[in-house]
Amino acid sequence: xxxSFSNPTRIEFGQGQIAAIETLIPKNQRVLVxxxxxxxxxxxxxxxxxxxxxxxxWEEFAxxxxxxxxxxxxxxxxxxxxxxxxxxxxxxxxxxxxGAKYVAASAKYDGDGWDILTGxxxxxxxxxxxxILTLPATGSESNGGSVISKKATQQKLPFMSPFVYxxxxxxxxxxxxxxxxxxxxNGLVDAFVHVCExxxxxxxxxxxxxxxxxxxxxxxxxxxxxxxxxxxAWRANLMWSxxxxxNGLIGAGVVHDWATHMIGHELTALYGxxxxxxxxxxxxxxxxxxxxxxxxxxxxxxxxxxxFEDGEDTARKTIDAIEAFYQSLSVDTQLTDYQGDKxxxxxxILSQLKNHNMVALGEEKAITLEVxxxxxxxxxxxx
Amino acid sequence: xxxSFSNPTRIEFGQGQIAAIETLIPKNQRVLVxxxxxxxxxxxxxxxxxxxxxxxxWEEFAxxxxxxxxxxxxxxxxxxxxxxxxxxxxxxxxxxxxGAKYVAASAKYDGDGWDILTGxxxxxxxxxxxxILTLPATGSESNGGSVISKKATQQKLPFMSPFVYxxxxxxxxxxxxxxxxxxxxNGLVDAFVHVCExxxxxxxxxxxxxxxxxxxxxxxxxxxxxxxxxxxAWRANLMWSxxxxxNGLIGAGVVHDWATHMIGHELTALYGxxxxxxxxxxxxxxxxxxxxxxxxxxxxxxxxxxxFEDGEDTARKTIDAIEAFYQSLSVDTQLTDYQGDKxxxxxxILSQLKNHNMVALGEEKAITLEVxxxxxxxxxxxx
Numbered sequence: 001x002x003x004s005f006s007n008p009t010r011i012e013f014g015q016g017q018i019a020a021i022e023t024l025i026p027k028n029q030r031v032l033v034x035x036x037x038x039x040x041x042x043x044x045x046x047x048x049x050x051x052x053x054x055x056x057x058w059e060e061f062a063x064x065x066x067x068x069x070x071x072x073x074x075x076x077x078x079x080x081x082x083x084x085x086x087x088x089x090x091x092x093x094x095x096x097x098x099g100a101k102y103v104a105a106s107a108k109y110d111g112d113g114w115d116i117l118t119g120x121x122x123x124x125x126x127x128x129x130x131x132i133l134t135l136p137a138t139g140s141e142s143n144g145g146s147v148i149s150k151k152a153t154q155q156k157l158p159f160m161s162p163f164v165y166x167x168x169x170x171x172x173x174x175x176x177x178x179x180x181x182x183x184x185x186n187g188l189v190d191a192f193v194h195v196c197e198x199x200x201x202x203x204x205x206x207x208x209x210x211x212x213x214x215x216x217x218x219x220x221x222x223x224x225x226x227x228x229x230x231x232x233a234w235r236a237n238l239m240w241s242x243x244x245x246x247n248g249l250i251g252a253g254v255v256h257d258w259a260t261h262m263i264g265h266e267l268t269a270l271y272g273x274x275x276x277x278x279x280x281x282x283x284x285x286x287x288x289x290x291x292x293x294x295x296x297x298x299x300x301x302x303x304x305x306x307x308f309e310d311g312e313d314t315a316r317k318t319i320d321a322i323e324a325f326y327q328s329l330s331v332d333t334q335l336t337d338y339q340g341d342k343x344x345x346x347x348x349i350l351s352q353l354k355n356h357n358m359v360a361l362g363e364e365k366a367i368t369l370e371v372x373x374x375x376x377x378x379x380x381x382x383x
Numbered sequence: 384x385x386x387s388f389s390n391p392t393r394i395e396f397g398q399g400q401i402a403a404i405e406t407l408i409p410k411n412q413r414v415l416v417x418x419x420x421x422x423x424x425x426x427x428x429x430x431x432x433x434x435x436x437x438x439x440x441w442e443e444f445a446x447x448x449x450x451x452x453x454x455x456x457x458x459x460x461x462x463x464x465x466x467x468x469x470x471x472x473x474x475x476x477x478x479x480x481x482g483a484k485y486v487a488a489s490a491k492y493d494g495d496g497w498d499i500l501t502g503x504x505x506x507x508x509x510x511x512x513x514x515i516l517t518l519p520a521t522g523s524e525s526n527g528g529s530v531i532s533k534k535a536t537q538q539k540l541p542f543m544s545p546f547v548y549x550x551x552x553x554x555x556x557x558x559x560x561x562x563x564x565x566x567x568x569n570g571l572v573d574a575f576v577h578v579c580e581x582x583x584x585x586x587x588x589x590x591x592x593x594x595x596x597x598x599x600x601x602x603x604x605x606x607x608x609x610x611x612x613x614x615x616a617w618r619a620n621l622m623w624s625x626x627x628x629x630n631g632l633i634g635a636g637v638v639h640d641w642a643t644h645m646i647g648h649e650l651t652a653l654y655g656x657x658x659x660x661x662x663x664x665x666x667x668x669x670x671x672x673x674x675x676x677x678x679x680x681x682x683x684x685x686x687x688x689x690x691f692e693d694g695e696d697t698a699r700k701t702i703d704a705i706e707a708f709y710q711s712l713s714v715d716t717q718l719t720d721y722q723g724d725k726x727x728x729x730x731x732i733l734s735q736l737k738n739h740n741m742v743a744l745g746e747e748k749a750i751t752l753e754v755x756x757x758x759x760x761x762x763x764x765x766x
Contacts, residue, residue, distance in 0.1 A: 002400070205620070
């Protein structure tokens with residue numbers, strides 16, 4: 001076990017904590033408020049932010065879309081450069097915060113921002129970012145990762161940098177109250193799969209990391225049962241679980257997978273499937289196809305998370321239970337909404353995976369295009 | 384649930400990581416290496432540090448004692464001021480790291496450093512600190528707390544400040560190899576009680592924090608069973624558990640107690656009891672005396688940590704199990720080594736508690752001197 005772990009993001013957790021941002025952003029900073037489609041104007045968050053920013057010079061950039069694109073974000077970069085913005089305040093979910101990271105890094109780079117995604121440019125500086133989370137899901141509010149899409153090429157690529165960790169993240173569980181149920185469920189599923197990507201991998205004799213992961217999985221499953229009747233504690237626990245699922249802690253010193261994410265990204269890019277739902281479609285099939293390498297940890301998950309007896313079929317029952325969990329939340333576990341026939345859909349997805357060099361995925365880099373095809377055969381429904 | 388959480392300490396975990404300090408301390412800094420009784424000269428750590436510091440200007444201060452005293456540390460403060468030291472590298476266990484925090488804060492204060500402990504001075508600056516942990520126990524390597532003693536008055540007091548978080552902590556599990564068994568066991572017990580102080584408190588509907596705490600408790604109990612045959616994984620898991628036990632995470636948003644620590648400190652100050660052993664002496668008695676307010680969480684601990692069935696006597700069985708855990712490690716759960724008779728010992732401890740204003744301890748501030756007396760009646764053995 002060898003790792004570096006550092007998470008410099010300050011968390012301000014609780015109802016009414018948006019007001020704290022005035023203690024967190026230096027008064028002399030020119031602030032850009034970055035947000036999405038305007039839901040923050042309806043749920044009171046925009047007003048709370050405006051109030052907290054009284055006394056600051058600030059401006060805004062609206063319209064960051066789900067699965068944020070360089071096409072949109074490059075306009076924000078231009079605004080940041082021309083207005084000499086010092087600080088980026090992302091107000092939104094993972095898409096807005098991911099977008100803020102791209103803007104913050106691009107603002108300190110003279111070339112084409114997309115170079116950051118292709119790996120041509122390694123981020124070496126970024127404007128400081130603060131995050132006001134409005135949708136618990138991605139954990140982006142306290143990590144250094146970001147996923148950005150490019151419409152022109154139907155690409156969706158990640159980048160990571162220590163320079164883009166938010167300085168602070170405000171987690172006010174009340175923001176969930178105004179969210180559509182579909183988004184809350186997406187967040188829950190997204191967090192669940194984030195944990196799995198760092199947990200359902202080769203065992204490492206790491207009982208602390210495993211126990212933390214199992215805690216989050218059990219918490220998310222319990223929350224799923226009460227998804228129709230959330231209270232203050234429900235909202236707080238979803239928000240904290242989703243944060244913990246991807247802040248680096250549970251993944252410190254253990255093997256990661258992320259193949260579900262990489263294949264899922266293509267479903268989103270091609271068919272506009274919600275990110276979380278793309279994961280629910282890919283993951284059960286992937287676990288079945290990769291059964292041999294996943295069996296040991298699936299058995300552990302079955303016992304410690306689902307409370308199954310230890311037995312020969314525990315691992316298979318665990319995959320079924322994961323799938324049933326998604327279905328209990330009315331989340332599809334097969335891709336049903338695509339044009340044309342099944343084989344055409346699969347070959348389009350495979351062709352995108354090939355174009356994006358996603359040809360050796362997963363914890364063992366063993367998911368070649370052939371393996372992805374097997375996974376997709378299970379994941380794409382006949383129509 | 385409302386909290387702020389921030390932990391800026393970078394963890395460098397793994398065998399051989401001491402070499403990483405040259406990437407973590409700026410080259411132009413004048414470094415003071417602070418250490419204890421010289422064990423680091425026998426176990427190779429001093430040599431590894433010296434090698435990693437090649438190219439730096441550095442000096443050393445040796446002789447920080449267990450339960451570090453202002454009497455000793457003020458000499459280090461004088462050295463830091465006269466040598467214009469920029470960076471303090473603590474190489475040791477909790478005592479050395481706690482001492483480094485006192486030195487780092489006192490170096491930026493013109494008055495008497497003890498003012499920091501009495502609350503007369505609030506720390507508003509400190510020299511940067513790095514920690515090379517040689518004894519996993521206190522979690523001091525990645526928190527902002529410190530406990531310092533004053534020989535002259537037999538006091539042992541804590542202070543906390545965001546300014547004294549180490550910039551980095553190197554956790555190399557190999558350092559445990561050369562530790563005496565007694566110290567390893569002390570670390571294990573210390574970490575266990577740290578978790579309990581943040582977990583055995585009024586329930587908060589906080590399944591993430593509870594599950595993390597239960598993970599650490601279960602891990603420490605499992606490690607306790609193999610204390611005579613540690614391997615690489617054993618050492619790594621002890622080190623990571625002890626760190627996680629007191630880095631702020633499991634305690635975020637939940638009620639804390641710490642009465643066991645406050646009473647235990649007096650046993651150490653008066654009778655020189657090892658810190659961890661003072662906790663093992665006080666805690667079971669405290670749980671029995673405070674049974675009514677602890678029952679609900681003790682029952683949860685019994686079920687989730689010890690695997691007991693839910694029942695009327697689960698909470699009492701849990702206290703017995705905690706006590707049996709300490710005894711299985713050959714750690715006394717009663718104070719046996721004191722001068723004079725039992726009543727005299729108890730009245731001396733109570734008198735110290737009174738002198739130090741420890742008259743309303745615990746999660747509900749309900750542990751008055753009268754309650755402490757009841758606890759001590761159980762905790763001090765007849766001779």
